[in-house]
Amino acid sequence: MKNIAILVDLELTTYAGGHVKFWERVSYSVKNSYKKFHFSLFFLGDSYKKKKIGKNVTFYTLKPIISSKVLKPLGVDADATDLFPINPRLFVILKNFDLIHTTDQLFTMAKTGLYASRFWKIPLTTSLHTDTPSYSGYYIKKIFKKFPRFIYFLLIEKMKLHHRIPEKQKLRMNNYLMHCDKGMINDGIPFKKYKFQSDVLDKISKLSRGVDQNIFKRKKIDKNYFLKKYEITTEDKIILFSGRIHELKGVFLLSKTHKILKKQMKIVSILAGQNIHGNKCLEIGGSKIKLIGYVDQNEISNLYNLCDLFVFPSKYEIGPQVVLEAKSCGAIPVVYPTGGGKRISKSGEDGIIISKYDSAVWASEIKKILNDKKKINYMRNKILNEFKPMSWNRIFQKFFIDEWNLILK
Numbered sequence: 001m002k003n004i005a006i007l008v009d010l011e012l013t014t015y016a017g018g019h020v021k022f023w024e025r026v027s028y029s030v031k032n033s034y035k036k037f038h039f040s041l042f043f044l045g046d047s048y049k050k051k052k053i054g055k056n057v058t059f060y061t062l063k064p065i066i067s068s069k070v071l072k073p074l075g076v077d078a079d080a081t082d083l084f085p086i087n088p089r090l091f092v093i094l095k096n097f098d099l100i101h102t103t104d105q106l107f108t109m110a111k112t113g114l115y116a117s118r119f120w121k122i123p124l125t126t127s128l129h130t131d132t133p134s135y136s137g138y139y140i141k142k143i144f145k146k147f148p149r150f151i152y153f154l155l156i157e158k159m160k161l162h163h164r165i166p167e168k169q170k171l172r173m174n175n176y177l178m179h180c181d182k183g184m185i186n187d188g189i190p191f192k193k194y195k196f197q198s199d200v201l202d203k204i205s206k207l208s209r210g211v212d213q214n215i216f217k218r219k220k221i222d223k224n225y226f227l228k229k230y231e232i233t234t235e236d237k238i239i240l241f242s243g244r245i246h247e248l249k250g251v252f253l254l255s256k257t258h259k260i261l262k263k264q265m266k267i268v269s270i271l272a273g274q275n276i277h278g279n280k281c282l283e284i285g286g287s288k289i290k291l292i293g294y295v296d297q298n299e300i301s302n303l304y305n306l307c308d309l310f311v312f313p314s315k316y317e318i319g320p321q322v323v324l325e326a327k328s329c330g331a332i333p334v335v336y337p338t339g340g341g342k343r344i345s346k347s348g349e350d351g352i353i354i355s356k357y358d359s360a361v362w363a364s365e366i367k368k369i370l371n372d373k374k375k376i377n378y379m380r381n382k383i384l385n386e387f388k389p390m391s392w393n394r395i396f397q398k399f400f401i402d403e404w405n406l407i408l409k
Helices: 018-031 068-074 089-095 108-120 132-144 149-157 163-176 225-230 251-260 278-285 297-306 321-328 359-370 371-386 394-407
Strands: 002-011 036-044 047-055 056-060 099-102 122-127 183-187 206-207 236-244 267-272 291-293 308-313 333-335
Touching: 002 018, 002 089, 002 108, 002 394, 018 036, 018 056, 018 321, 018 394, 056 163, 089 108, 099 108, 099 394, 108 122, 122 149, 122 163, 122 297, 122 394, 132 149, 132 163, 149 163, 183 394, 206 394, 225 297, 236 251, 236 297, 236 321, 251 267, 251 359, 267 278, 267 297, 278 291, 297 321, 308 321, 308 359, 321 333, 333 359
Parallel strands: 002 036, 002 099, 036 056, 099 122, 122 183, 183 206, 236 267, 236 308, 267 291, 308 333
Antiparallel strands: 047 056
């Protein structure tokens, strides 16, 4: 049996984002498969813990040495990672593995995986799930807005620190891939954005995401029950947002759009997910915005089936999972090009891509589609007939097992 370590340098929590969810869903789909392998997944947590979730899958949590939570007072509210140069305990643990797979290229576990690979002579692969440089640029600019004006002017407007640091991160990611046997890069990432070198490009394959179609599917729901549950009238059009309720996900634009639309029609906007900036959304959009917090996958599937449109205005995405799940339920996504637009084949066919980041434009486009029942039915039928997502088990086999087998041989 071959032992494979998968290093996910993020907290394993109920509210974790798409990166963690990717590995959770893959793991549960294969927990009793692949008898020739044992998969150990390492996450962050409050303490060292071990949990066997299947015959050949074990979850571990490690306590971070310097958690990125120390940056919260500066306004950095992204999912927490570890900032220390190396995790000595993990370094020793990795000695017993036949292959190490990292799921980022910049933080503690990725660095430890690289050091362990070189020291213990173990094959190393990596995958890229998050557009970290774009997030870094956003937070650097946000941090220095709190500083005196002259510092902001010098470091941001003159030195362009919010551009320089992300570019250095891209370079570090390139260098990391040079030390790997293989790189699996999310299919929502344009290679030209990361300026991968030619010898790195030879090692890279595209990586897709799966959908659990036992949960996310078109189905009959008791509409009256859900209207009553969420206090919605039968005349209301329903907009749904799912994800972290955070400025980075475009919820402020959605709230401004909602404010315009409610003056023109009966409408409700449901925001489902971890509530970070929900109060600000209520300030902006006023009544008929419903913050329902985190709900489980089955309830999200019900809401996808209930809503008239799934509106996801995030700019910083590499191929959001929620858009795939919405489409799998027959919901029509309304998205921004650099966000959910990466999951739309053609605007007006399997979703609506709005290129201008302006609430008046979004309100106008959303009103137009909501008032065109024929167009909604056409798009919904097209999505249900033509969108064929892969299962998580198939994703794991095609993009990981097949590659790891070649390397291990």
